[in-house]
């Protein structure tokens with residue numbers, strides 16, 4: 683038996699479990715199993731790995747993607763640069779961390795915008811934002827980060843409203859905040875959507891619902907839109923490649 687699984691705090695609605703269980707069925711991988719492991723704290727990780735000798739791979743979700751790093755024996759260079767791990771490979775009792783969100787976002791963005799020359803606005807500064815920023819850097823796409831709190835590196839949403847030229851010149855807008863995700867479907871990043879035009883590309887990492895309020899408002903102003911489903915599938919397949 684090869685055991686895979688997801689660690690996180692609250693895991694009632696897991697895309698990964700459904701995705702891998704269907705994959706194992708469809709591909710006749712009868713010795714593979716994917717389970718959910720709710721951990722009250724990340725300190726429980728080593729106990730979990732020691733108690734289940736069959737574990738060969740884990741996905742990591744909120745709130746452990748960053749705090750898991752000190753628990754690992756090795757961390758892949760890109761995951762270390764990002765500062766977040768969402769895939770763990772277990773080999774000879776050693777835990778090795780990777781970031782497949784980075785890969786999923788990068789591939790899906792290239793599939794969508796191709797070689798268009800764009801400047802990006804990245805909304806939010808959490809773990810997903812860090813993977814997005816690493817991908818933008820590697821694609822040589824200039825970016826500006828927007829946060830609820832202005833810092834030397836970030837613009838606030840209110841200052842963005844006071845400088846409309848920033849939205850005009852940054853045609854790729856990426857939502858890495860959880861705003862708009864079920865059940866809070868009426869929330870959206872606080873932008874002046876009247877400035878969005880048919881020159882804009884709005885990418886939402888949220889995939890549930892399929893069209894978030896952020897994407898809907900962009901669409902109403904003629905923007906091209908994309909949700910996080912392709913990224914989700916690409917990061918899951920990359921997890922599988924890493925484990926095997």
Ligand SMILES: NC(=O)c1ccc[n+]([C@@H]2O[C@H](COP(=O)([O-])OP(=O)(O)OC[C@H]3O[C@@H](n4cnc5c(N)ncnc54)[C@H](OP(=O)(O)O)[C@@H]3O)[C@@H](O)[C@H]2O)c1
Pocket residue numbers: 744783786805806807808809810811828829830831858859860861863887888889910911913914915917
């Ligand atoms: N499609 C995929 O494959 C994929 C992969 C990873 C994540 N995601 C999705 O991406 C989203 C973010 O994930 P994450 O792990 O980075 O989450 P997170 O760390 O909880 O939040 C990301 C950032 O969003 C901003 N934010 C949070 N609450 C906000 C609010 N009420 N108003 C405005 N901004 C707020 C914060 O940035 P500031 O404090 O700087 O404002 C925060 O750091 C989630 O919905 C997740 O499901 C999708």
